[in-house]
Amino acid sequence: MPLYLTFSLSKENYALAAEMIDEISAYPSSIATVPMAPPWVRGVFNLRGSVIPAIDLGAKLGLPVSTPDKRSCLLIARFVVDGLSLSLGLIVDAVTDMVTLETSDIEPPPPFGSSFHVRCFMGTARRGDAPLCIIDLQEAFRSEELLAASLDEARARAALTAARAVAADPIPTGATTNATSISPSEGDAYLGAGGIFE
Secondary structure (H helix, E strand, O other), rough: EEEEEEEOOEEEEEEHHHHEEEEEEEEOOEEEEEOOOOOOOOOOOEEEEEEEEEEHHHHHHOOOOOOOOOOOOEEEEEEEEEEEEEEEEEEEEEEEEEEEEEEOOOOOOOOOOOHHHHHOOOEEEEEEEEEEEEEHHHHHOOHHHHHHHOHHHHHHHHHHHHHHOOOOOOOOOOOOOOEEOOHHHHHHHHHHOOHHHH
C-alpha cells in the first residue's frame, strides 16, 4: 500500500508521498539568506557539506509564513528536472505520522480556489475527525520554480560564506550541521522514540 508522511502546517494536517522524501532533518541552526531568491525560499543551509535550499512550504501553498519552534523540521525532498537531480528542504511545523492510504481512501480536491491550489492537491483523506490534505509536490513546484529554488551554487556558497563570517558559531566548509536525519522507512520508530518532535 502507498505510504504517506503526515505533517502539520498552520495547525492543519497535510500529507505527501513518502517516496518523495529522502530524509527528515532537524531545523538547521543557521539558514543563510540569498538575494533575489523567490519569496518562499527562506535561504540555504549546509547539510553534510551540501548546500540545500530551505523552502517555506506553508508560504508556497499560500498559508502564513512559518515561525520555527522546537518541533519544526525539514523534509528533504528530491526532484528530477530535465535530467538534473535537485534537493529541497521543505520547512514544516511538525512531522506527525507515517500512514498507508489506498487510492479509494483519497477523495478528489474540491473544485474551487485558484488553479494553483487545485493543481497542487491530490485530494483529501480522513484520519480520525480531521481531513488530511494530500499535496502533489511535482505539481506544487513546476520545473522553472524548482530551478529557481535550487539557486546558483556559487551564489548559495557565497551566502553561506558571508553568514559564517558574522555567525557566533560558524559551520566550517564540508562540516555537518547538528541536524538529526532519518529515512522515511524509519519514521515510525523515530516518532515513537520522541526525538526532535517532543
